[in-house]
Amino acid sequence: EAGVTQSPTHLIKTRGQQATLRCSPISGHTSVYWYQQALGLGLQFLLWYDEGEERNRGNFPPRFSGRQFPNYSSELNVNALELEDSALYLCASSLLGETYGYTFGSGTRLTVV
Amino acid sequence: QQPVQSPQAVILREGEDAVINCSSSKALYSVHWYRQKHGEAPVFLMILLKGGEQKGHDKISASFNEKKQQSSLYLTASQLSYSGTYFCGTSSGGYNKLIFGAGTRLAVHP
Numbered sequence: 001e002a003g004v005t006q007s008p009t010h011l012i013k014t015r016g017q018q019a020t021l022r023c024s025p026i027s028g029h030t031s032v033y034w035y036q037q038a039l040g041l042g043l044q045f046l047l048w049y050d051e052g053e054e055r056n057r058g059n060f061p062p063r064f065s066g067r068q069f070p071n072y073s074s075e076l077n078v079n080a081l082e083l084e085d086s087a088l089y090l091c092a093s094s095l096l097g098e099t100y101g102y103t104f105g106s107g108t109r110l111t112v113v
Numbered sequence: 114q115q116p117v118q119s120p121q122a123v124i125l126r127e128g129e130d131a132v133i134n135c136s137s138s139k140a141l142y143s144v145h146w147y148r149q150k151h152g153e154a155p156v157f158l159m160i161l162l163k164g165g166e167q168k169g170h171d172k173i174s175a176s177f178n179e180k181k182q183q184s185s186l187y188l189t190a191s192q193l194s195y196s197g198t199y200f201c202g203t204s205s206g207g208y209n210k211l212i213f214g215a216g217t218r219l220a221v222h223p
Contacts, residue, residue, distance in 0.1 A: 033211070035213075041215070042115075043200065043202075045212060045213075058210070090154065090155070098204060099143075099162065101157035101160050102157060104155045104157075106154045107154060
């Protein structure tokens, strides 16, 4: 069974540009979560999508947005990139419900120069 | 609110035991535990639901004290493969988001 896949693996952008990160969940998983992991720090919650709807949002500015497609894949968009946006962006998927663990992808390393 | 993990770092010799704690100021419905090795994605270890149950597989187990809003991860007879950063993630229920602690770095040496 294929795991959670994220693309691209690495992304280098210039300050002020836009970045688009993509995530394909495990087959059958309807929930997709996005987390930001800055160097040496923990996982900061960004967004949660389920069945195409945004279910919850973390304390990030509106320039962080995303969507979930009918096939449950998801993309994260970051507009007006700032240097401090440089981080590893992790996507995770799960079945909907409190009793299910998350399966994480390997992440997209975003570097803003 | 982010759960608090302690200790921040642990250094062990192979075969030694360790306990990692996770506490929250909010009422909890579930606690997740994950391990992340350097340069890799976090890997799910186990989930505990309110009710004070204890879970485990192999030599890694965990407990959840709902009243104290605390969970502890127990690593017994540690192996080199246990090295990594351990994160607890907590949810207050109602399909709420999972909030992770800052992590505990565990290094196991021969």
